[in-house]
Each structure stands twice: as structure tokens, then as C-alpha cells.
Amino acid sequence: MTSGGRLSRPDEQGRFGDFGGRFAPETLMPALAELEEEFEAAWNDEGFLTEFRRWLSEFVGRPTPLQEARRLSEMLGVRVLLKREDLAHTGAHKINNAVGQALLAHRMGKPRVIAETGAGQHGVAAATAAAALGLECAVYMGVVDIERQALNVQRMRLLGTEVVPVSSGAGTLKDAVSEAMRDWVRTVESTHYIIGSVVGPHPFPWMVREFQKVIGEECIDQLAELPDVAVACVGGGSNSIGLFYPLLETEVELVGIEAGGEGIETGKHGASITAGRPGVLHGTRTLLLQDDEGQVQEAHSISAGLDYPGVGPEHAYLAAAGLVIYESATDREALDAVELLSRTEGIIPALESAHALAWITRNADRLQGKTVLLGLSGRGDKDLATIAAAS
Amino acid sequence: MNGQARIRQILGNPTGPALLPYLTAGLPNPAASVELFAAMAEAGADGFEVGVPYSDPLMDGPVIMAGGDAALAAGTTRAVALDILRQVVDRTGLPALAMTYANPVMQRGWSSYAADVAAAGGSGIIVPDLPFEESEPLRASCEEKGIGLVQFVSPTTPSERMEKVAAVNPAFIYGVADMGVTGERAEGSPHARALSERVRALTDVPLVFGVGISTPEQAAALSGLADGVIVGTAIVRRVLEADDAKAAAMSLREIVGQFKSALAH
Ligand SMILES: Cc1ncc(COP(=O)(O)O)c(C=O)c1O
Numbered sequence: 193m194t195s196g197g198r199l200s201r202p203d204e205q206g207r208f209g210d211f212g213g214r215f216a217p218e219t220l221m222p223a224l225a226e227l228e229e230e231f232e233a234a235w236n237d238e239g240f241l242t243e244f245r246r247w248l249s250e251f252v253g254r255p256t257p258l259q260e261a262r263r264l265s266e267m268l269g270v271r272v273l274l275k276r277e278d279l280a281h282t283g284a285h286k287i288n289n290a291v292g293q294a295l296l297a298h299r300m301g302k303p304r305v306i307a308e309t310g311a312g313q314h315g316v317a318a319a320t321a322a323a324a325l326g327l328e329c330a331v332y333m334g335v336v337d338i339e340r341q342a343l344n345v346q347r348m349r350l351l352g353t354e355v356v357p358v359s360s361g362a363g364t365l366k367d368a369v370s371e372a373m374r375d376w377v378r379t380v381e382s383t384h385y386i387i388g389s390v391v392g393p394h395p396f397p398w399m400v401r402e403f404q405k406v407i408g409e410e411c412i413d414q415l416a417e418l419p420d421v422a423v424a425c426v427g428g429g430s431n432s433i434g435l436f437y438p439l440l441e442t443e444v445e446l447v448g449i450e451a452g453g454e455g456i457e458t459g460k461h462g463a464s465i466t467a468g469r470p471g472v473l474h475g476t477r478t479l480l481l482q483d484d485e486g487q488v489q490e491a492h493s494i495s496a497g498l499d500y501p502g503v504g505p506e507h508a509y510l511a512a513a514g515l516v517i518y519e520s521a522t523d524r525e526a527l528d529a530v531e532l533l534s535r536t537e538g539i540i541p542a543l544e545s546a547h548a549l550a551w552i553t554r555n556a557d558r559l560q561g562k563t564v565l566l567g568l569s570g571r572g573d574k575d576l577a578t579i580a581a582a583s
Numbered sequence: 584m585n586g587q588a589r590i591r592q593i594l595g596n597p598t599g600p601a602l603l604p605y606l607t608a609g610l611p612n613p614a615a616s617v618e619l620f621a622a623m624a625e626a627g628a629d630g631f632e633v634g635v636p637y638s639d640p641l642m643d644g645p646v647i648m649a650g651g652d653a654a655l656a657a658g659t660t661r662a663v664a665l666d667i668l669r670q671v672v673d674r675t676g677l678p679a680l681a682m683t684y685a686n687p688v689m690q691r692g693w694s695s696y697a698a699d700v701a702a703a704g705g706s707g708i709i710v711p712d713l714p715f716e717e718s719e720p721l722r723a724s725c726e727e728k729g730i731g732l733v734q735f736v737s738p739t740t741p742s743e744r745m746e747k748v749a750a751v752n753p754a755f756i757y758g759v760a761d762m763g764v765t766g767e768r769a770e771g772s773p774h775a776r777a778l779s780e781r782v783r784a785l786t787d788v789p790l791v792f793g794v795g796i797s798t799p800e801q802a803a804a805l806s807g808l809a810d811g812v813i814v815g816t817a818i819v820r821r822v823l824e825a826d827d828a829k830a831a832a833m834s835l836r837e838i839v840g841q842f843k844s845a846l847a848h
Binding site for chain 2: 219221223380381471475484487
């Protein structure tokens with residue numbers, strides 16, 4: 193089953209078409225079933241929704257602006273609209289989901305939360321939400337990422353969160369997710385796992401999408417007219433699904449941009465939809481970078497947030513159903529795009545978000561005269577060391 | 584005798600629970616691997632969990648993870664691991680189960696993987712990230728090839744769910760003796776007795792405890808509660824810490840002997 197349209201929620205087994213599901217150790221299975229029930233109840237509870245919306249407006253600063261990038265548009269001949277998630281509290285879209293899940297943990301009576309992080313943006317978001325709600329928090333982070341995102345490590349510590357270094361594997365996002373899950377297997381009775389993207393076992397991909405769809409919903413309210421194209425970067429896929437989901441039933445062309453790393457042909461990239469095959473990672477069936485024996489391969493990307501060999505199962509479904517187009521941008525293109533947006537608009541974007549802008553500049557010829565909505569998922573302060581090292 | 588029956592046979596021992604050591608295939612290297620299993624057989628092991636290494640073992644702690652990485656680095660592909668399993672069965676005459684994760688099985692194909700294990704003389708398969716809701720295709724393939732599939736229950740598993748697990752007649756029920764992933768614990772499990780009582784009240788399917796059983800004393804405490812005990816981290820650690828294969832075999836003979844006597848009633 194690969195055709196069909198937008199799925200308001202996955203089926204009983206947590207599937208989006210052939211993807212998704214719940215491939216988890218038995219110890220977690222009852223907790224996942226409970227989480228599904230609790231989320232469902234909360235999401236249908238006007239009281240919870242009101243509280244979530246209040247946090248989004250007072251604490252996160254939503255709605256985030258939708259801004260026309262005037263100088264950039266003029267230069268490219270393409271009308272570019274920026275959805276400014278970089279202006280959300282803590283500097284990225286990750287806070288929408290972190291606040292939603294922290295509120296849910298609070299409602300479930302769990303005193304402790306854990307999270308994984310790559311770029312550190314989700315770790316900071318989880319640490320922030322935990323501090324604001326008085327929850328204990330530990331964040332798992334690969335040793336390589338701890339080094340390349342040192343600023344965010346300091347922020348988390350200042351917020352009272354324990355940052356747990358993960359040295360297994362390549363010491364990046366995949367390993368951090370695995371370690372967070374191992375923690376959760378041990379502590380599930382007292383702890384909620386605030387997963388940072390639309391990945392993991394059901395109900396996470398669905399729940400995180402529900403918390404992030406506010407991005408696209410606001411765009412629809414803010415726009416007099418729908419754009420021709422909407423484009424966003426895809427790591428696990430949360431900012432992109434948040435932007436795309438409300439637009440799936442419109443005529444807007446949707447484009448997700450994966451990490452092209454050093455180039456798809458080099459094998460050093462994070463483009464699991466472009467170059468992966470179906471498999472199971474971190475509790476879900478999705479598209480994965482893996483060898484013939486099913487060993488999961490390391491992803492490569494200059495941006496820690498896209499450095500992941502899998503992708504959310506709903507994206508795998510949307511790709512198979514032809515509802516969203518997925519392409520990639522390289523490290524180099526992303527670096528150039530960071531500089532371009534900085535100099536034309538006075539906005540330093542996250543390296544992750546810059547991948548989506550790189551696609552616009554590369555395709556400017558065919559986009560002439562069109563309106564393109566760019567999901568600017570985060571700000572680039574965290575990346576300054578990486579950018580300096582690369583130039 | 585088919586694989587499932589063979590497993591049930593060693594779990595029906597009146598003198599005490601069966602001892603099933605876990606060891607990753609291919610340690611310290613593929614050529615020396617079989618000797619380690621043979622040493623454990625001589626010291627009283629009743630059967631084996633043979634680990635087929637995987638890049639992202641979610642249910643495993645740092646020691647078994649390191650064992651898997653070392654085995655992969657030493658060239659332990661699926662075919663190599665299953666060939667080691669075949670040699671272990673030939674050499675020791677004991678039943679052996681292949682233990683791996685969902686993705687490598689899925690990539691090979693449920694049915695082909697079951698066929699590979701059966702052809703190697705394996706008695707069953709253990710896949711800790713394949714809960715019973717997702718295990719139907721592999722279970723059907725295992726049944727067809729005459730081998731057993733193991734299903735898990737944990738201290739968090741509600742009784743209605745346990746009933747469903749028992750209803751699919753797994754080769755045995757793997758009772759997760761303690762919360763958490765594989766690894767050593769200073770204390771015995773506070774959950775094991777209650778879990779055993781709940782499983783026994785529901786079904787006659789044999790119960791085998793694993794996860795966190797790292798000393799002979801902890802194993803002894805389980806001896807009235809289960810039909811078998813799986814010891815993994817304590818075994819893999821000895822292999823990783825040994826200077827060479829010969830030292831590893833000696834060390835395993837010693838520890839397996841200690842576990843075996845601890846389990847005898
Ligand atoms: C700014 C920013 N954008 C995008 C991502 C990628 O995640 P996702 O695909 O879930 O939006 C991250 C992840 O850390 C991020 O920090």
C-alpha cells in the first residue's frame with residue numbers, strides 16, 4: 193500500500209502505508225501504548241490544547257513571522273518567503289515539540305525527561321521546556337557533536353540539564369538516539385523520552401508531527417495567497433512535516449531537502465530517502481542508509497541536525513506516494529547559502545535550514561517569477577565554529 | 584526432533600534451570616570462535632545464544648555492544664556467524680539459537696533467515712526488537728522450517744499482553760529479569776519473582792530469565808523461578824578482557840562452571 197493521500201493519523205499498528213510501526217524492546221511496548229492513549233486524550237482535551245497554545249504564544253513567541261526576503265528575491269528572480277522558526281524561543285522549531293511533550297510528561301506525572309540531540313537545538317529545547325516545567329532532564333549527545341556544537345552544550349548545562357556524552361559508533365545523532373532509548377528501557381516508569389523529530393516507534397512520528405504542524409497552519413493564516421512551492425530541510429523530518437502537512441491537500445509543490453554531504457555519489461551523505469532502502473532503525477520501519485546485510489551505515493553531513501541515516505516514516509510514505517519530492521544539497525552548497533542569506537537579508541540561518549535555501553538558488557532558473565516558501569528552521573549562531581573551520 | 588522440541592527438551596531438566604550462555608559469534612575472531620563455545624559446553628552449558636552482530640543493538644549495554652563491534656570488525660558477516668553456529672552445534676551437540684535484531688533479518692527476508700538458521704542446525708531465533716505484534720511473518724517462517732521463535736515479557740508487561748505472547752506458543756518466554764538493557768548489576772533483580780509468578784499462572788510455556796544476571800549468586804536466586812537462565816555480559820566481558828583465545832576459553836570454563844553449580848538444586 194503506497195498510494196493514497198494525507199493520513200490524519202497512522203493505522204492501528206502505527207503505519208503510514210508500508211512504513212512506521214513499533215519495533216521496540218518489550219519493556220517499552222506498554223509505555224508506548226500508554227503514551228499513545230495519553231497523547232490521544234490530551235490532544236482531544238480542550239484544556240490541554242489551550243495550555244499548549246498559551247505556552248506557544250507566551251513562552252515560544254508564536255506565531256513566528258512570515259517574512260518576504262526582499263533583497264534575496266530580487267537577486268534570484270524568485271519571490272522567497274521565510275517562515276522564521278529561527279525567531280522562536282531557543283532559536284529553532286524544535287521548541288514546539290519539546291514544549292508539547294514536556295507538557296504531556298507533566299500531565300502523565302513523569303518527573304524526569306530525557307532527549308537526544310545532534311545539533312544541540314533539540315537538546316536545548318528539551319532542557320528549556322524541562323526547566324520551565326520543573327522536570328529533571330538528561331540529554332544524550334554524541335561526542336563529535338558535543339565538540340562541534342559546544343555553545344549549545346553550555347546552554348543545556350546552564351539550564352540545569354545533564355549532558356551525557358555518547359562515544360559509541362560515530363559519536364553522532366544515531367548513537368545519541370540509541371543511548372537515549374537504552375536509558376528509557378531502564379527508567380521508563382519514571383521517565384518520558386522527548387524524542388526530537390518525527391522518528392522512533394509509534395506514536396512518536398505522529399505525535400511530533402501534530403506538535404509541529406503549527407508551522408504550516410500559521411503560514412496558511414499569514415499568507416494572502418498560497419505559494420507555488422514550499423521547501424524545507426529534512427533530517428529526521430520534523431520541521432518539514434510541520435510545514436508540509438497542512439499544505440498536503442493544496443496545490444503547493446512540496447520539496448524536502450536532505451543532506452547531500454560531500455555528494456551522493458561519494459557515499460558520504462545523509463540522504464536516506466534519495467539513497468536508502470527500507471529497514472528498521474530506532475523502532476520504526478523507514479528508509480535507511482544500510483549495507484546488504486542490514487548494518488546501518490554512518491551518515492555524513494556538515495550539519496549535525498541532518499547527520500542521521502534514517503528519516504521519519506511519514507516522509508518515506510509521502511515519498512512513495514509521490515506527494516512530496518525529495519532532493520539533496522551538499523555541504524558546500526549549504527555553506528554558500530548561509531553566507532548568501534546572511535549578506536542579503538541580515539539573517540544567519542542554521543546550516544540545516546541553509547540546505548533548503550541552496551535548493552532554491554540551484555533551481556532559480558526554473559523557479560523564475562514563482563513564489564517559494566522556505567522553512568527557515570533555525571538560526572546559525574550554533575554553527576559559527578563549523579563555518580569558520582570550513583572556510 | 585525439530586528445533587522447538589529440542590529447546591523444550593533442555594528446558595525440562597528436573598535438576599535445575601538450564602544454563603544458556605550468550606556469546607557473540609566471531610570473538611575474538613571467526614576462526615577461534617567455536618573453541619570458546621566448546622569450552623562452555625565442557626563446563627556444563629546446556630545450550631547457546633549465538634549472537635549475530637548488528638550495528639545498532641538497542642537492547643544491549645556497552646559490553647555486548649563492544650563485543651558486536653569487535654566481531655563485525657573481525658569480519659563476522661551473517662554467513663560467517665551462521666557458519667560458526669553450525670560448527671558449534673556439530674561440535675557440542677547442544678541446541679543453539681541465533682540472536683540478532685529485526686533489521687538484519689528483514690534485509691535477508693523473514694523466510695530466508697529462518698531457512699538459513701535451520702540449515703545451520705540452529706534450533707531457534709531471538710529478535711529483541713520484534714514484539715509479537717510485528718513477529719507474525721517470522722514466526723510463520725520459523726514454524727515452517729521447524730525452528731522456534733522466542734518472545735519477550737518484561738516486568739512492565741501487563742497480564743493481558745502476556746496471555747497474547749503465550750498464545751503464539753514461543754519456543755520459550757524470555758523474561759526480562761530486570762529493567763534496562765543487557766549489562767551487569769550489583770544486586771539481584773527485585774522483579775524476577777513477581778514476573779515468574781505472573782507467567783507461571785498464565786501458561787506452561789517455559790520461562791527463561793535474562794538481562795542483568797551477572798553473578799552465580801544472582802543466577803542461584805532465580806533457580807526456583809525459571810526453566811533456564813541466560814548469561815551474556817559476564818561471558819562477553821571475559822572474552823573481551825582475555826589476552827588471547829586460549830585465555831578466553833579458560834576463563835569461560837571457570838565462570839560457566841560456577842554458574843552451572845549455582846543453578847543445580
Ligand atoms: C535548525 C534545525 N533545522 C533542522 C533540523 C533537522 O531536524 P528535522 O528534520 O527534524 O527538522 C535540526 C535538527 O537538529 C535543526 O536544529
